[in-house]
Amino acid sequence: MTLPTRFPPLLTFGAFPESIAHRLGQVFQLYDPDDLNVDPALHDRIEGIVTRSNYRIPQELLERLPNLGIIATNGVGYDGIPLAYTKSRGIVVTNTPDVLNKAVAELAIGLLLAILRHLPQADQFVRTGAWQTRPFPLGTTLAGKKIGMVGFGRIGKEIAKRFAPFDVDVAYFGRTQQQVEPVYFNDLKTLASYADVLIVCCPGGPDTYQIINADILRALGPAGVLVNISRGSVINEADLCKALGDGTILGAALDVFNEEPLADSPLRRLGNVVLAPHMGSATHETRMEMAELAIQNLTRYFTYGQAVTPVTG
Ligand code: 8YV
Numbered sequence: 001m002t003l004p005t006r007f008p009p010l011l012t013f014g015a016f017p018e019s020i021a022h023r024l025g026q027v028f029q030l031y032d033p034d035d036l037n038v039d040p041a042l043h044d045r046i047e048g049i050v051t052r053s054n055y056r057i058p059q060e061l062l063e064r065l066p067n068l069g070i071i072a073t074n075g076v077g078y079d080g081i082p083l084a085y086t087k088s089r090g091i092v093v094t095n096t097p098d099v100l101n102k103a104v105a106e107l108a109i110g111l112l113l114a115i116l117r118h119l120p121q122a123d124q125f126v127r128t129g130a131w132q133t134r135p136f137p138l139g140t141t142l143a144g145k146k147i148g149m150v151g152f153g154r155i156g157k158e159i160a161k162r163f164a165p166f167d168v169d170v171a172y173f174g175r176t177q178q179q180v181e182p183v184y185f186n187d188l189k190t191l192a193s194y195a196d197v198l199i200v201c202c203p204g205g206p207d208t209y210q211i212i213n214a215d216i217l218r219a220l221g222p223a224g225v226l227v228n229i230s231r232g233s234v235i236n237e238a239d240l241c242k243a244l245g246d247g248t249i250l251g252a253a254l255d256v257f258n259e260e261p262l263a264d265s266p267l268r269r270l271g272n273v274v275l276a277p278h279m280g281s282a283t284h285e286t287r288m289e290m291a292e293l294a295i296q297n298l299t300r301y302f303t304y305g306q307a308v309t310p311v312t313g
Helices: 020-029 033-038 058-064 083-089 101-116 120-125 155-167 188-196 214-220 239-246 284-304
Strands: 011-012 047-052 069-075 092-094 146-150 169-173 183-185 197-200 227-228 251-254 273-275
Touching: 011 020, 011 033, 011 214, 033 101, 033 155, 047 155, 047 284, 058 083, 069 146, 069 284, 083 092, 092 284, 101 120, 101 155, 101 197, 101 251, 101 273, 101 284, 146 188, 155 169, 183 188, 188 214, 214 227, 239 251
Parallel strands: 011 047, 047 069, 069 092, 146 169, 146 197, 169 183, 197 227, 227 251, 251 273
Antiparallel strands: none
């Protein structure tokens, strides 16, 4: 298939599922950073980067691309992009908000039920035949619990909508109070003391760096559960490991980590934690919608000089 000649070549940064890479390749000539070392002339030809929000793009790479005009990420977060530098160069940064809200919200609910009802352990209990020997341990009911949302943006609101049939009370902490039904807490520690469950769904970045620490975990308490579908940077992981190990909190379910992929972390050896590989938006439907929006951002920028969902932060 001959590619339209009107779009400049793109640099891909990060690994894409095959179906997404194929879709992007239908519209653009794609290169990866290694190609820059093979063909130095490529540096001047690259006018766009397409990436994923769970990758961190080094400024040094951007400095090698004098004609770079746009970075389009697949994902809502853009904390992995050096925004101060892109702004200084007038490089447009785009993300893919909204199209992933439902998938991420569904995973948050699934992770919460998984930790409350010990679902990973239950699967192993049956598979290994342990059921022949003893009853499975009791879990914790979700109904009647108090849910504290850390951050109440588009994803947080989708999560709260999904809690409606679960007979729980939802409250939230955030920078500002909103005209919404859930109760607002202007102090995170007070919310943690109130809640049985904390769900971390705020953006990553300097403003939320390690706001979940030993003090907050102590406030959540020994019957408390933490779910993180946001960014690993929001949690002090050493404090969390200690709190899980010494019973400061009951358990945690984590889709994101300080370092990804998670290496040889104590988290992998704790029995009261459910671990997932940063898969919040990882469904066929959602990832394709995200790719289509990233493609729209790029084609609109290259054609009209304006993107669909530019980052304004
Ligand atoms: C992306 C993410 O969804 O959207 C985000 O901010 O955290 C990521 O999970 C994913 O990398 C898209 O491929």
